[in-house]
Amino acid sequence: MNWVSRNWRGLLVLALGLAVLGATHYGLHSCEDAGHFMQTSTGLQVPMRCSWTERAVEGMGGLVAVFGLLMLILQGFAQGLSLAAGVTGVLMFITPIWLIPTCDGAMMTCNMSLKPGAMLLGALVALAGLGGSIKLRTFEGRRAMA
């Protein structure tokens, strides 16, 4: 079994983490990216809450990428790291709808771009992480029996 075949789960998690980072930074837009701000009573323009959603998702993407990298280096901990990546995916999925909800208007930039994108990527990370963890458990179990 070559290196890629042995480590594809770690590579997948790393790729997904980098995809989340890249997509959130360049492809998925919050209202701030579209130039919309909230104005306080003193006239100060502050970012809307979807800006924080974007940063949180970006951070989670970075975390998932680190998990993927560690899965490649610390192969003995791959199952736990995969599980952690999966849980981070679940958090990523619920961030724009519950943890740091995006703005209220359905037609606003964040709800048309950041929210669906983050939820889709979160679901993919969760599937890859949790699925990989189950698969690794089975793999470890077979190895132990052998």
Next chain:
Amino acid sequence: MSRETGSPSLLKLSLLNLLRKPGRSVGAVLGVILAAGTAFAAGLIGLGVNHSVQVGVDRLGADLMVVPKGAVPATHTALVMGEPVSFYMPGSTTEQVAAVPGVKQVAPQVYVETLSSAACCTGRLFVVGFDPEADFTVKPWLETGLRRPLAGNEIVVGNHILPLIGEQMKFYGSDFTIAARLSGTGMGMDETVFLPVETVWQMAKDSFTKAEKPLQIPPDSVSAVLVRVADRPQAEAVGRQIEAAVPGVSVLTAGQVTQGVARDLRSLMSYLVPLAGGVLLVSLVLFVILFAAIAAERSREIGLLRTIGATAGQALGLLTGEAAILGGIGGLAGVAAGLGVFALFAENIRVSFTLPFLWPPLVAQVLLGLAVVAGAAGLGALAAYAPAARIARRDPYLALHPR
């Protein structure tokens, strides 16, 4: 293998065979998921757009809309997407249109674009002033839904407008209370605010002292005249008569709205259909290759089954059954994935392609899903048929000794 227990045993055998190499099964199913998901999403969009247009045109209640010349495209966008527009024509247009033969009922409307508010992030809104006496768009709903006329500062809002019933909205410095919310249509009405036309005039008057920028509407003017004709099939002919009789106006028919939406839908489908078709083709080729390999690999197993009494049909059923199960699972996962991804990006697609959309009834969605799953299972079996038939019909001795 007895004939009485043939089918369940075949099913079990097929499932066990698929689970024997889960990686290969998952690989084969991925293409099906993509094709089925795209097909389901495309079907859902088609159903949802048609449903929305039906509900929206019924709610509008008009056979024709008379607007100033050149304002038809903007009116279409306002009707479909709720994009604010404001244009005006003389108020006498209403009487001129009413006098055209074939016209049964007319209802003038005044359109206003609100200023984007710094304190609120909902942006511009489309405000429609209706004549409470003549209106047939909002008034019938008020009679059954609200069961009372609107008070001076009350408004009715479309289904997508954010604030709740009883809350206030501010337009041009005037405060209004939301009295009712219309049910969803998936069209521009969901993004529209309705209020009596007298209130619009009062708001315009007050805006000179209350608003950052005054609302300037030419006195005694209307934006559109909604028309009901006496004989519906003659609506287009009446529309032409109106354009001939009243100078400076254009007529938008319900049929034109439907045609415009169909044009935008075709534009979206021109991306989706080739994508689904291409992925489907690749999946079919993959299935043929995969089952050719599986059939060759399991030649001895099939030969053994034939030796102990299984018929060629049962052996064929075993292999095509596996393909059908694989296709069906892929179809089911594809439907779930297509539904999920479409639900996430529905608003984005709606805006990008200027399409109205209202979720079709649940029964229609379930039937569409079942059709996609059945199609995926059927095509899977069809793709595996040729290699499966070749191996199933082989002489049992030759199947047991392939070389």
